[in-house]
Amino acid sequence: MKDHHEGYIDWGIYERNQKQLAINAYGQRDGTKSGRGGRSLLIGLMTCGQCGHRLRVAYRGRYPYPVYQWIGRTALGLPRCMCFGGQRVDAAIACELMRVVQPIAIQAALVAERTHMESQREQQRILELELQQARYEASLAERRYATCDPDNRLIAAQLEKNWETSLRRVGEYEARLEDIKLSNSATPNPDFTGLAEDLDSAWSSSSVTMRTRQQLVRALINDITVNIDEADCEIVLTIHWKGGRHSTLRLRKPQSGEHECVTSDDALAIIESMASRWSDEHIAATLNRMGLPTAQGKTWTAKRVGSIRRVRGIHAYKSAEKDGEWLTLTEAAKASNVTAHRIRSLIAAGILPAQQVVPGAPYQINALDLRDPHVATAMRRKGRPCQSPPESQIPMFTDT
Structure with missing residues (x-):
């Protein structure tokens, strides 16, 4: 009861404490929305x-990911309302937030740029008015000094001092005005529109x-109502924006x-x-060489390739079934003795x-290609480039 008796704290501190208690009431039906990380x-x-x-939010998995759920009805023996992944x-x-805010951000950037330019022009205009006033005061001090009786030395000295002070103020304002003009011409205008276009990059930083x-989300969104469309297996999100507008999003609900x-x-x-032709070690080396990581962003190993094959039902490479028709580079070199x-x-x-x-x-090299006469000749050639000479060319040096 306000002013009923003298309290330990005044009324302002009491209202501040009540406001802080309301802010700390996370999870209540009408309480402030949580935003603490x-x-x-x-x-x-x-x-x-x-x-x-x-x-409410629960975290599951080896690398915990958020799951939104409400299981309050399970205490009454009823099925839970909903549960779905949050990522x-x-x-x-x-x-959706970036899509909605983007036009507003660009418009705000243009307004900010216009305000910035108007502020610069206003500063220059104020300095010009001050310079004009200083010049008037210097001219007035000069006229007073000119009309003064020379015999009155005390008054003449004071008027001369005032005149000099006015001239110094004129010089200072002229210098400041010149500096502002130079800085405005040398400094390019800031591109606020570019900042608005990089809003998505700033969000993902x-x-x-x-x-x-x-x-930021709570500054733009009041509440989000969630429903589950079991027929289409979709999550229906009704977003209630600040200002009274609403929008609806439909997302496919992940299966179990x-x-x-x-x-x-x-x-x-x-x-x-x-x-069908290469071992898991060769496949892993190829994937790593091509810069294709695993689903977790890791490098490939023979064990990980084998695990993917078993899950996807891909038959493995069997060296016992190798018929010798296709050879690797190492096998071809060994077979040709090079x-x-x-x-x-x-x-x-x-x-x-x-x-x-x-x-x-x-x-992959076909074993029959190794027996080709041109290939065999190129393999025996030593000390020369591995190129077959044209048939019409007469060799300068013999092979003997």
């Missing part, structure tokens, strides 16, 4: 469309914390066991094409045919 972007903002309770929802809300992103950590299609295609460098040189010169499943994969 963590791995989930929408913690405290999402409301169940069936029961009206606010969804896909967070990414969709972030994209590693220097921006999750707490900052949460606070589905996650975002999936091997790329390019890597799978290479594994399928090479598995070095691997010689075989590689013949392939580069176009003398020895070779195949690659994909660029960067190991070479």
